[in-house]
Amino acid sequence: MELKLLGVYGPYPKAGNHASSSYLVKTDRAKIVLDFGSGALTRLLAETSIEELDGIVISHAHFDHTSDLLPLNYLAERYPDRKIKLYVPKDGDNWYLKILNMNYFEAIEVDAGESLEIKDLKLEFYPVRHTVKTLGVSVSTARGDxxxxxxxxxTVWFPELTEYIRGAKLVLADAAKPEGFLGPHMGWDKAVVLSDACDGKIVATHLTPDYDPSDKLLPLGIDVAREGALYVL
Ligand SMILES: [Zn+2]
Incomplete structure (x- = not known):
């Protein structure tokens, strides 16, 4: 399984060639995207075609995780025989579903505690704590490795997070804000707590354009998300 970071900023991208939340996950058989913030579409198209995409998982309805669904609507019109699957939080404020032309998309509601398989990928959804309904997601290969x-x-910090991430080889964590940040995201100090709780690699993401915790985290072996970075799991 490979993870490529397409966009790592929030709530808006840093000036220049940057993008908001979007992460491409692929195996030999499957390609999915986790979130689709501004700048995601052009970066996705540099990696794959829409025809080869098996789905887009939307963790929550904030604009920095969804906004490139709007231009995607125009591209989707070119593939009328192939609906793009959108996995969306059940009971979320999924405003984009009212704007997109649903002749070209298929919305599939998912919820915490549920799991599903997309080709050889298995996704399991977890409740996290943000200002709107938001799902964390674990992605593993359905082969059971x-x-x-x-x-x-x-999400803000909450103790169960350390249980959710147990066993993960890589954790993409919303933990790149200044130390002690009160929310609705986590400070870099929580990336350290997560790293202590898990054998896997922690990658602090959702970077604020004007703050970078690299000097704090890199010496501890914790990565700070960089667009274009590729992780092989
Ligand atoms: Zn958010």
Whole structure:
């Protein structure tokens, strides 16, 4: 399984060639994207075609995780025989579903505690704590090996997070804000706590354009998300 970071900023991208939350996960058989913030579409198209995409998982309805669904609508019109699957939080404020032309998309509601398989990928959803309904997601290969990724999406700190990430080889954690940040995201100090609780690699993401915790985290062996970075799990 490979993870490529397409966009790592929130709530808006840093000036220049940057993008908001979006992460491509692929195996030999499957390609999915976790979230689709501004700048995600052009970066996805540099990696694959829409025809080869098996689905887009939306963790929550904030604009920095969804906004490139709007231009995707125009591209989707070119493939009228192939609906793009959108996995969306059940009971979320999924405003984009009212704007997109649903002749070209298929919305599939998912909820915490549920799991599903997309080709050889297995996804399991977890409740996290943000300002709106938000799902964390674990992605592993359906072969049952230990190759797994946990994406916290946007969340404040809560103790169960350390249980969710147990066994993950890589954790994409919304933990790149200044130390002691009160929310609705986590400070870099929580990336350290997560690293202590897990044998896997922690990648602090959802970077604020004007703050970078690299000087704090890199010496501890914790990565700070960089667009274009590729992780092989
Ligand atoms: Zn958010």
């Amino acid at each position: 230990e190759s797994s990724l946990f994406y916290t999406s946007d």
